Amino acid sequence: MSKKNNHALILFVKAPRIGTVKTRLQPELTRDQSLLLYQAMVEDTVRQFSGVGFCDLKIFFHPADAYEEMKTWLGNQLDYFPQQGNDLGERMYHAIAEMLNQKYDKVALVGSDIPTLDAATMVRAFASMDNYDVVLGPCNDGGYYLIGMKLPQPELFKGITWSTNLVLQQTIHRARSAGLEIVQLEKKSDIDTYQEVEELWNYLKKRTMKGIFSFKSKTYEALKTFFETR
16 A cells, blocks of 8 residues: 555546446436446546545455456556445444554545545645544435445444435434544535436536536536537
């Protein structure tokens, strides 16, 4: 494992297997399109945070037998770790604890379907850990796209009704019950429904027309093939 910074950014990623990623986008998108969009979002995130000066990017993948797939897909230059645990909470806690055990001062974990996540948000997240125990990035659907901390906090990952609109509320309640100071970042949308895909397309079109992107967005190019070739 290479360590260049004192901050670690964990990216949770699923192996790019057709029929296993972004299934809720169907039938409006085909299985092939769902996979293409997922791969584009992951690749954009990896490209954006690989080699930045303020954190080390760590890929935690699922399922655990996907190591060679991940390397073939995203390259040999990244650090890969299998997710470990019986549910999402256990897998998230294990990943954060593992990075803290590797002597990182601050650790943030994000999902791989947050195409509006940018460096400025991540800089704010790490900076906020100077004054708060827990940093949360709330999603519009009642979950969160980011959780960050300086010390392991196992109570934040137990008894949570994962994949529901209660996740953020339950996590905040558990943090406050433990006497932890919390700060929330700006809300963002993860891409779980076709309506969110349409909203993302309109957002990226506007940004692209204004020339805001500093790199060619694969997510934009994927969505363009869906919406402009009909």
